[in-house]
Every structure is written in structure tokens, then in C-alpha cells.
Amino acid sequence: MRPTLPLTLLALSLSACANAPIQAGAPAAKAPTTQEVIDASTAADWRPLDPVNTVYLQLPSGMVVIELAPEFAPEHTANIRTLVKGRYFDGLSVNRSQDNFVVQWGDPAGDELALRRPLGEARATLPAEFSRAADGLDFHALPDPDGWAPQTGFVNGFAAARDPKAGKAWLAHCYGTVGAGRAMEPDSSNGSELYVVTGQSPRQLDLNITTVGRVVVGMERLSVLPRGSGPLGFYTDASQRVPILAVRLASEIEPDQRAQIEVMRTGTPTWDAYVESRRNRSDEWYLHPAGHIDVCNLSVPVRPIPKPAAAG
Amino acid sequence: MRPTLPLTLLALSLSACANAPIQAGAPAAKAPTTQEVIDASTAADWRPLDPVNTVYLQLPSGMVVIELAPEFAPEHTANIRTLVKGRYFDGLSVNRSQDNFVVQWGDPAGDELALRRPLGEARATLPAEFSRAADGLDFHALPDPDGWAPQTGFVNGFAAARDPKAGKAWLAHCYGTVGAGRAMEPDSSNGSELYVVTGQSPRQLDLNITTVGRVVVGMERLSVLPRGSGPLGFYTDASQRVPILAVRLASEIEPDQRAQIEVMRTGTPTWDAYVESRRNRSDEWYLHPAGHIDVCNLSVPVRPIPKPAAAG
Numbered sequence: 001m002r003p004t005l006p007l008t009l010l011a012l013s014l015s016a017c018a019n020a021p022i023q024a025g026a027p028a029a030k031a032p033t034t035q036e037v038i039d040a041s042t043a044a045d046w047r048p049l050d051p052v053n054t055v056y057l058q059l060p061s062g063m064v065v066i067e068l069a070p071e072f073a074p075e076h077t078a079n080i081r082t083l084v085k086g087r088y089f090d091g092l093s094v095n096r097s098q099d100n101f102v103v104q105w106g107d108p109a110g111d112e113l114a115l116r117r118p119l120g121e122a123r124a125t126l127p128a129e130f131s132r133a134a135d136g137l138d139f140h141a142l143p144d145p146d147g148w149a150p151q152t153g154f155v156n157g158f159a160a161a162r163d164p165k166a167g168k169a170w171l172a173h174c175y176g177t178v179g180a181g182r183a184m185e186p187d188s189s190n191g192s193e194l195y196v197v198t199g200q201s202p203r204q205l206d207l208n209i210t211t212v213g214r215v216v217v218g219m220e221r222l223s224v225l226p227r228g229s230g231p232l233g234f235y236t237d238a239s240q241r242v243p244i245l246a247v248r249l250a251s252e253i254e255p256d257q258r259a260q261i262e263v264m265r266t267g268t269p270t271w272d273a274y275v276e277s278r279r280n281r282s283d284e285w286y287l288h289p290a291g292h293i294d295v296c297n298l299s300v301p302v303r304p305i306p307k308p309a310a311a312g
Numbered sequence: 313m314r315p316t317l318p319l320t321l322l323a324l325s326l327s328a329c330a331n332a333p334i335q336a337g338a339p340a341a342k343a344p345t346t347q348e349v350i351d352a353s354t355a356a357d358w359r360p361l362d363p364v365n366t367v368y369l370q371l372p373s374g375m376v377v378i379e380l381a382p383e384f385a386p387e388h389t390a391n392i393r394t395l396v397k398g399r400y401f402d403g404l405s406v407n408r409s410q411d412n413f414v415v416q417w418g419d420p421a422g423d424e425l426a427l428r429r430p431l432g433e434a435r436a437t438l439p440a441e442f443s444r445a446a447d448g449l450d451f452h453a454l455p456d457p458d459g460w461a462p463q464t465g466f467v468n469g470f471a472a473a474r475d476p477k478a479g480k481a482w483l484a485h486c487y488g489t490v491g492a493g494r495a496m497e498p499d500s501s502n503g504s505e506l507y508v509v510t511g512q513s514p515r516q517l518d519l520n521i522t523t524v525g526r527v528v529v530g531m532e533r534l535s536v537l538p539r540g541s542g543p544l545g546f547y548t549d550a551s552q553r554v555p556i557l558a559v560r561l562a563s564e565i566e567p568d569q570r571a572q573i574e575v576m577r578t579g580t581p582t583w584d585a586y587v588e589s590r591r592n593r594s595d596e597w598y599l600h601p602a603g604h605i606d607v608c609n610l611s612v613p614v615r616p617i618p619k620p621a622a623a624g
Binding site for chain 2: 099100130144145146147148174175176184186199200201202203204206207208219220223224225226227278281284285286287288290292293294296297299
């Protein structure tokens with residue numbers, strides 16, 4: 001039931017970097033394109049993932065890299081670390097795939113408590129962490145209005161929302177946002193059941209459930225999973241479940257075996273230029289620049305860590 | 313290359329109807345849930361699909377039902393009908409699947425014009441149909457603001473946007489919206505290359521490309537297709553392409569062989585109640601009603617055509 005496979009980092013797909021190359025030396029007569037912003041970025045515009053907040057989810061199809069958000073869900077992310085270190089997830093499965101909504105993984109025993117795998121040293125219930133105090137966050141607001149919240153923006157790579165009057169902030173449910181499934185009671189989640197958004201941003205979930213992180217690389221290993229034919233997209237046949245081979249924290253892995261990736265910082269002038277390149281596309285193909293961007297239309301760029309340049 | 317398979321209507325998945333049943337006779341102490349709205353609807357709240365505007369796309373995994381939007385793209389939808397009747401699509405393939413963006417199908421020869429299948433009686437180029445006059449449309453506006461357009465709403469089942477000052481309307485790029493791929497020139501599309509949105513609503517495409525319809529049933533047969541590893545999600549290996557077995561207009565099929573489905577009308581009090589049930593979820597699970605809905609978060613309900621009740 002619980003394979004103790006060595007965690008091999010399979011080929012990571014960095015689709016965010018797969019844009020068409022721009023011809024070098026072409027005059028920049030107009031606002032830079034996304035690719036031009038990325039090409040002009042410096043090392044300081046990128047950050048590594050913190051190994052203690054990075055989770056590797058190994059599926060038969062390859063690796064998914066998840067970044068935890070302890071700033072928003074300290075209790076849940078701590079519990080997820082405990083679950084991972086206890087090898088709770090190894091040998092469990094993806095049990096649900098609902099089209100245009102979520103993919104969910106955890107214990108296939110579901111509500112059959114007697115059959116469920118013990119949580120080990122992890123806690124069975126946690127306080128709901130649907131929002132937090134807005135103070136103390138490095139919230140970088142977007143220039144455009146949002147219909148679901150008074151403000152949206154990014155906090156250290158995470159799509160977020162803020163209500164200045166109420167003094168609250170929370171993660172926005174966007175494509176790739178990871179949350180902790182719960183039952184009817186607000187405090188019924190513990191991080192052992194996790195879901196990821198695979199469709200149109202279900203912002204109605206905001207402030208109704210605890211979000212714990214985001215998928216950085218490998219969304220396509222989750223988003224293509226066959227949709228379940230049961231209610232809510234649960235697989236009706238155990239054979240349809242996708243096995244979870246192993247889940248590890250990056251901090252449990254030797255540094256040279258970790259995913260050698262970095263992500264764009266979201267509070268810099270380069271980030272602002274990136275946002276603007278998405279608000280008003282200057283690529284030749286676009287005739288009508290939108291003049292708007294939704295927080296859930298912004299993917300934080302990811303790239304392989306560049307090799308150090310040789311001394312000249 | 314061109315199979316002439318009889319078009320068998322495989323089991324259609326009507327996931328929009330798969331909500332949990334509500335206990336009959338329970339008192340409605342609060343605003344009705346989505347399921348309660350659907351349960352309380354009458355026959356007049358539903359409409360059939362027009363067979364001349366309904367396209368059946370048969371993939372190895374089953375059927376996709378697409379509704380064309382001649383009100384928004386009369387030239388393109390007419391050309392698509394001509395292409396379908398000429399059996400242009402039969403034996404072509406799905407050639408592109410880009411995560412969180414689109415799946416695209418048509419001639420795998422792509423830009424290699426000499427290798428492309430002839431269009432038969434269809435036209436090679438058409439005028440761009442990126443928007444149309446707002447006048448003359450049964451536009452049913454949503455109550456909430458939209459960041460991408462002055463107004464959003466529905467026109468006979470289609471998610472749409474409107475600019476009253478400019479007197480223009482267009483289809484919104486939502487999950488399931490179908491459009492006609494184009495090259496750099498605005499008038500370079502003809503409906504032989506089609507794409508469907510499979511991720512977060514890419515509204516930046518609005519007003520930049522011609523939209524021709526929407527997927528009514530079978531999105532999950534397109535959304536799960538493996539992502540292509542080439543630029544823009546194109547499959548790099550011909551063996552990865554998914555064959556299109558056949559494409560037919562419903563009007564080409566005997567009535568009893570057509571998909572026996574109907575869709576909710578989008579300009580009725582029942583539709584307004586449905587929208588409200590999505591704006592403010594009254595399901596017990598929700599603690600925080602959003603008080604907002606985005607045009608791309610509303611799926612138009614689909615159901616099997618009910619059997620006529622026996623006379624009493």
C-alpha cells in the first residue's frame with residue numbers, strides 16, 4: 001500500500017516559459033511583450049521556492065510542485081508538513097475530478113471513518129483559516145477592479161484578495177489554487193483532503209474554505225485526469241483512482257535532487273511590467289488591448305534556475 | 313483518411329444535471345438553491361437546440377455537442393455548415409491542447425498550405441466577425457459589473473458582452489466558448505480551424521478573434537486531452553493527435569437519432585432565479601454568499617428532454 005519509492009524528479013514541464021522567442025535586437029517601438037519583460041528581467045526579479053514550503057506530489061505521470069502558503073493558513077500548512085513527513089499521502093490516490101471545477105486527492109475511504117488511514121502525529125481538526133488580518137502582508141494590488149472583492153493582488157506569488165474596511169485578506173480561488181476539503185463544519189478540514197482548481201476560477205469558494213497553496217509546476221498532470229462519473233466528479237470505480245506514489249517536502253530531499261526552478265517575484269517593477277504586458281497585449285496578433293486583467297488570469301512565471309555565467 | 317461512420321449518439325454526459333436531489337416538500341425558508349430553481353422550472357423555461365445550429369463532433373471517447381451562434385458570426389457559422397456538409401472535418405484531428413487555455417482541431421497540416429485538405433465549397437477567407445451591432449439582440453444583462461466590458465449577460469444561451477456607447481456586442485471567451493483560429497490577419501479565419509476554451513476565461517481574446525459557438529455537452533471529452541509539448545500546446549508527434557471520427561449537423565441526422573437534450577432559456581424569471589442562486593449560494597455548505605457572479609461562472613443548465621407525462 002505504501003511504496004517507499006525514491007523520489008525521482010521527472011522532467012518538469014515549464015510551460016510558462018514556452019513562449020515564442022523574440023528576435024534579438026528588434027527595436028522596442030511599443031510597450032514590451034510578456035516575453036520581452038521576462039527576457040529583460042534580472043536575477044533579483046526571481047526567487048527560489050522555500051524548501052520547507054514546497055511539496056512534491058509524485059503521480060504516475062510525473063511530478064507536481066506545490067508551494068504552501070503559511071502566511072494564509074499557518075495551522076493547515078503545518079499539519080500538511082506533519083502529514084507529509086509521516087508519509088500519510090504515500091499510496092493514497094486522486095479520487096475526484098469534476099470538469100471545470102476541481103481535482104481532489106486524499107484517502108479514498110472518504111466518510112467511512114473506520115476505514116480511513118490514521119493521521120499519525122497530525123491533528124484531526126483545525127481552526128478554519130478562511131481569511132487572515134490584512135496587516136502584515138506584502139500585498140501588491142492590481143490596478144483593475146474585481147467583482148468578488150474590494151481589491152485583488154499578489155502576496156509573495158499568491159493570487160489574493162483584500163477587504164481594507166474589514167481588515168481581512170485571503171487567497172483567491174484561481175486555476176491552480178490548492179485548498180483543504182471540508183465537510184459541513186467550518187473547522188472540519190485538516191489538510192489530509194486536498195483539492196486544486198482545474199477550471200474557471202470558482203471565486204464563490206473564497207472565504208468559505210481554507211486555501212493552503214498553489215501549484216507551481218505540473219498542473220497539466222492534474223487537469224487532464226479523466227472526469228469522474230459519480231456525483232461531484234468522484235470516481236465510482238476504485239480502478240479509476242490515480243495512485244499517489246509519494247509526497248515529500250523539498251526540505252526532505254537532497255538539494256541537488258530538488259526541482260531546480262525559480263519563480264518571478266510579485267512585488268517588483270518587473271512584475272508590474274509583466275502585469276501590464278498581460279493587461280494590454282502588445283504582441284502583433286492583438287488588435288484590441290483589453291486594458292484589464294483579472295487576478296486569476298495572471299500566472300506567475302516559472303523558469304529553470306539559470307546556470308551561472310562563466311567568468312569572461 | 314475519411315471514415316464514413318454512422319453517427320451513433322453515445323451516452324451523453326449531462327453533468328449539469330447531476331446535482332444531489334432535494335427532499336420533496338421541504339420548506340423553502342431561504343432563497344432557493346440552484347437545484348430547487350431547476351426543480352421548480354416549467355417546460356417553458358427550456359428550449360431545444362436548433363438542428364441547423366447544432367454540431368456533433370464525434371471523438372473516439374464520445375460525442376461533443378456544439379451550438380453555433382449565427383447571431384454573432386453569420387458568415388463563419390454558414391461556412392462551418394458548408395464544411396460539415398462537405399465532410400471536411402471527418403478524419404482530421406485535434407492538434408493542440410494547451411493547459412489552462414484552449415484545445416484546437418482542424419487540419420494537422422497547419423501552415424503547410426500545399427498539404428492542406430481542400431475546403432470544397434466553403435470559402436477560404438471571411439470577414440472578421442469580432443463583434444456585431446448591439447441592436448437587435450435579446451441581451452439579458454447580469455446584475456454585476458465586469459472588468460473586461462461595460463456589460464455582460466446572456467443572449468439566447470451565449471455568454472456575451474456589450475458596449476452600449478459603442479453600440480457593439482460580442483461573445484465572451486468563457487470555458488466552453490468555441491472560436492475560429494486565425495493567423496495575423498484579422499480576416500484569416502474561415503472556420504476550418506476551431507478552438508474551445510478549456511481554462512480560465514481568456515477574455516483578452518474578446519474582440520480579437522471570431523467566436524462561433526459554445527460546447528453544450530461533452531466538454532470533458534476535450535478538456536482532458538493530454539497537453540501538447542510543442543509551442544502553444546501543439547502535439548509534436550502525429551501519433552498524439554486525437555482523430556475526429558465525424559462531424560455532422562443535427563439537421564443531417566434523423567430526429568430520433570439526435571441528442572435528446574434541451575437547455576435552459578436565458579431571458580426568463582427562472583433564469584434570473586438561477587443566476588441569483590449562483591450569486592448568493594443558499595446551500596447549507598456556504599457560509600459567505602459572494603453577492604457576485606461573473607458571466608463565465610454561469611453554465612447554462614442542460615437536461616434530457618423529459619418524457620411526456622401520461623394522461624391521468
